[in-house]
Amino acid sequence: MFHEHFGLAAPPFAEAPDVSFFCPLHDQTNLLASLEFAFKRGFGIVKLLGEEGTGKTLISRVLVASLGAGAAVGTVDARAAGRLLPALCQAFGVSPEPDPLESLRQFVIGLNGQLALAVIDEAHRLEDADLRALSRIDSLFPDKRKPLQVLLLGQPSLDERLQSPDFQSLNHRILLSLATREMSEAEAKTYLRHRLASAGAGERAVMAEATLDALARNCGGNHRQANLLAEKALAAAAAAGEDLVLPIHQGGPGKAAKLSQGASSSSTVGRKPLWPWLLILLAAVGLAVFFWPKPPAPSVPAMPQPAPVVKAVEPEPVVTPPPDAPREEVKQPETVPEAPVVKPAVKPAEKSRPKAMPKPVLKPIAVPVTPAPEPAAPPAAAPVSTPVPVSTPAPEVDDSIAAKVGSGVYPGQKR
Numbered sequence: 314m315f316h317e318h319f320g321l322a323a324p325p326f327a328e329a330p331d332v333s334f335f336c337p338l339h340d341q342t343n344l345l346a347s348l349e350f351a352f353k354r355g356f357g358i359v360k361l362l363g364e365e366g367t368g369k370t371l372i373s374r375v376l377v378a379s380l381g382a383g384a385a386v387g388t389v390d391a392r393a394a395g396r397l398l399p400a401l402c403q404a405f406g407v408s409p410e411p412d413p414l415e416s417l418r419q420f421v422i423g424l425n426g427q428l429a430l431a432v433i434d435e436a437h438r439l440e441d442a443d444l445r446a447l448s449r450i451d452s453l454f455p456d457k458r459k460p461l462q463v464l465l466l467g468q469p470s471l472d473e474r475l476q477s478p479d480f481q482s483l484n485h486r487i488l489l490s491l492a493t494r495e496m497s498e499a500e501a502k503t504y505l506r507h508r509l510a511s512a513g514a515g516e517r518a519v520m521a522e523a524t525l526d527a528l529a530r531n532c533g534g535n536h537r538q539a540n541l542l543a544e545k546a547l548a549a550a551a552a553a554g555e556d557l558v559l560p561i562h563q564g565g566p567g568k569a570a571k572l573s574q575g576a577s578s579s580s581t582v583g584r585k586p587l588w589p590w591l592l593i594l595l596a597a598v599g600l601a602v603f604f605w606p607k608p609p610a611p612s613v614p615a616m617p618q619p620a621p622v623v624k625a626v627e628p629e630p631v632v633t634p635p636p637d638a639p640r641e642e643v644k645q646p647e648t649v650p651e652a653p654v655v656k657p658a659v660k661p662a663e664k665s666r667p668k669a670m671p672k673p674v675l676k677p678i679a680v681p682v683t684p685a686p687e688p689a690a691p692p693a694a695a696p697v698s699t700p701v702p703v704s705t706p707a708p709e710v711d712d713s714i715a716a717k718v719g720s721g722v723y724p725g726q727k728r
Contacts, residue, residue, distance in 0.1 A: 315551035316512065319519050325512030326540040326547070330371040332378050336507040338500050341372060344491055348376050348464070352384075352430060355458035356488045357451050360436070360465040362472060363493030366537025369466045372493075373432050376464075384428040391435040397443035398450075401431055414446075418453045421461045429461045436467035441479065448483045495534030502529045504536065505543055520546070520558040527560045 316324045325334070335341070344361065351359050363369050377386050387404030389397070398413035407420045421429050431450075433439070447463065454460055465471065469492075475484040496504060502525045509519050520528075524546060532539035542563065549562035 315548045318551040319547065319556070320513065320517075321509075321519075322513035324544070325508040325514075326544040328537070328540065330374055332371070332374050334508050334511050335371055335375050336504045338496065338504065340494055340496075340500075341368060344372055344493065345375055345379070347489070347491055348372070349379060351489045352376075352380070352428065352462045352464075355460070355462070357459040357461075358447065358463045358465065358483075358487045359489045359491070360467070360471065360487055361491045361493070362467055362469050364468060364495075364535070366535045367493040367495065368536045369493055370434060371536075373434070373464060373466055377430070377432070380428070380430065384430050385424060386430045386432065388432045388434065391433060391438040391443075397433070397439060397446050401450075404431070405429070414449060414453070417450065417461070421454070424460065426460065430464065431461065432464045432466065434466045436465040437471040437474070438467075444474070444480055444483055448486060451486050496532075496536070496539075497534065498526075498529040501532055501534060501539055502526070504539060505529065508540075508543070518557065521560070523560050524558050524562070527563060531563070 314324070316322075348359065348361070361369055361372065373388075377384075377388075380386070385405060387401055389400045389404050391397075396413075398417070399409040402409040402413050402416050402420075405417070405420055407416050409416055450461065450463065451459070465487075472490075474480065475487075505520070505525055505528060510516070520543075528539060528542050528546065532542055546558050546562045550556075550558040553562065555562070
């Protein structure tokens with residue numbers, strides 16, 4: 314056995330629940346104290362629920378051990394019990410004939426006040442008829458202090474069944490409901506150390522600290538999973554001939570056998586570790602990738618840009634008179650002097666009109682003009698006669714009318 318290789322008196326991580334390996338963690342201690350209080354006060358039916366492998370069965374056995382000889386205990390496993398009432402009679406050593414329910418009542422009365430505890434493990438596997446039978450058992454003793462106590466151990470699915478209307482009577486009779494929880498990583502390490510110390514290791518280190526950290530992290534807080542992983546690690550270290558369980562031994566005996574080939578069977582002293590070489594190799598690869606010359610980026614030929622399209626502007630033809638054409642003088646029209654404008658007098662009652670705002674003066678902006686190319690001289694054309702301007706006679710104006718002041722008639726204007 315591998316536990317003998319490490320000098321242990323018993324397998325520390327056996328699957329069967331053993332009271333001597335019970336670890337008094339905070340959660341387990343509180344659950345145990347609550348159960349003891351409930352049964353000493355005669356609560357009747359109590360349930361303890363939790364996922365598989367969280368230590369429910371071990372807690373119940375510690376409870377039975379704490380009660381000692383002062384209580385009659387009957388344990389039933391629902392996985393192989395069959396009918397519940399006959400199974401309870403057999404657990405208490407009572408004949409179920411002719412009526413198992415009456416046989417249980419007579420047995421409890423014959424105890425003369427001594428506590429009777431019925432532990433039903435895997436209670437979530439009970440059939441519907443057996444769950445109804447529990448209500449009948451509790452109703453045998455209408456007193457407030459029940460002489461027959463029932464402890465239901467099961468998974469959380471039992472709560473879902475008890476919520477059904479068919480089991481409302483049983484659900485109301487359950488006065489205390491408890492539940493286990495998963496261990497934290499710190500609690501898992503304490504649990505593993507306690508099991509090793511209880512198996513005979515004492516203060517001697519059987520597992521390296523890194524191994525305990527890895528097991529506590531990988532077990533997920535489950536007691537059964539922690540036992541399974543730790544037992545495999547012990548077996549792997551024993552197969553490799555090691556005196557200390559290392560993190561590499563978590564793979565099982567097969568991996569440990571490969572490690573033991575060509576190595577010392579007693580210790581790891583003198584064995585050169587491989588991780589420095591791995592670090593050097595990784596560093597070399599990283600430097601090679603970083604300093605490796607990168608190929609030049611392929612040149613992309615520039616796309617030819619289209620030439621701008623310039624539209625030719627046709628020059629306007631300029632008509633040039635022939636040099637021999639006679640020039641006629643243009644008579645300027647006679648200017649007529651304007652009559653003086655007399656402003657009408659403003660009456661005192663009238664108010665002066667507001668002066669009009671001067672219009673803004675827009676200054677012309679000089680725009681550079683590109684001179685057009687000089688056109689070629691057109692061919693000589695036939696002489697073109699220039700029309701002679703005809704002077705228009707000025708209209709006759711009556712000076713006597715224009716002399717009147719304020720008449721509104723001005724020279725050059727007809728009334």
